Amino acid sequence: MVKVFLGYASEHTETAREIYGFLKSINDDVWFDKESLVGGDDWDRERAAAQQKSDFVVHLISSEIFARPGVVNREIKQTLKLVEDQPIGASYVVFMRLDDLRMPAELIRFQYIDHFKDAWRDQLAQAVAKRAAQLGGVVAKLAPETTTTVTEKGQTLGGAKQMARVESGVTTEFFIVSSDHIQYPPDGVYWDFVNARLASEALGGFVGAIADFKQLDEDDKKRIKEYNWPHEWGFTMQEFFRRGDFLSVRSSIYWYGGGAHPNHAIKTLNFLGPDYGLCTIRDLLGGDVDKAFRLVGYCKKVLLAMFDGEGLEDFINQSFDDRQYTWNLAAQYNFDDRGLTINFSPYDVLPYAFGSHEVFVPWRFAETILDTRFADLQAKLNG
Structure with a gap:
């Protein structure tokens, strides 16, 4: 059984109750303050203790909570500290978006789930199951390379067309490599160039990481088996801003190749329309x-x-x-x-x-x- 902690803001109590009910239906041990506290409990102390002891954390996030200080932001900061104490590659936290907010820089390296989309229950169940498997000491087994394309509905900023997400992954006993990047409908040479550059940003690193990890020597493989810490490389792309032919994207790159802790970095690409093309800060x-x-x-x-x-x-x-x-x-x-x-x-x-x-x-x-x-x-x- 996975010890799940559910964090949310007071204005999202009814949504939190819905998600709590679903979590309880698939995993009996869920900490939700409205159900887990009794009269006389020190709310803040009990909350902090439950978060510290949890195996898996679900945070409900929205535009409102990042616009003000408060307990929810303190909870999220505490979770980010706890993440660093988890085993390499642990699926410890999921952020569930309640609206189409722009993820803060600190959070874009984590996969998120959109509550406002139909698939949220399946995605959340998969995340809990993955964490349960990790806690049970399950090592990732050899799996074929997979690539899927998912169309994002309702993406109409400034009249822009729908975008799609292309997800690719390779999992073996010794490494996990994944990427998730954006593509747009073909609409002339400019958007062909944009799509090619976005794909290159994601898949260039994807292919390179696989090539590097295939060079693991026998000592590396022995350590991976002993500690159940496969090497990992992950790439997630986020649309930062889009209007007409203007597009700004931000990507998070996460990698672990054996060491004290994983590494992560932020990379960006900015397209200023056919008049300017791809522009770096030096160009600007x-x-x-x-x-x-x-x-x-x-x-x-x-x-x-x-x-x-x-x-x-x-x-x-x-x-x-x-x-x-x-x-x-x-x-x-x-x-x-x-x-x-x-x-x-x-x-x-x-x-x-x-x-x-x-x-x-x-x-x-x-x-x-x-x-x-x-x-x-x-x-x-x-x-």
């Missing part, structure tokens, strides 16, 4: 390192404020003040109609334990450093 800033330094300087101020009082000033300052790292720090950007979002992977600016971070840069600042050929970019985005 015209290759001007002074402008890039101003951009990361803005980010530094935000991060210093974010971690004020935690004694991390030296880490942050050292990361941002050395100009040899400026372009790398600014490289992983996304855009939307409000501004730029700069993504920082673990180790970019802080120790690994602090995870990924993002800093939002409004257009009113960003437009002062854009290259002159992008002077009308914001107007086109909002046109």
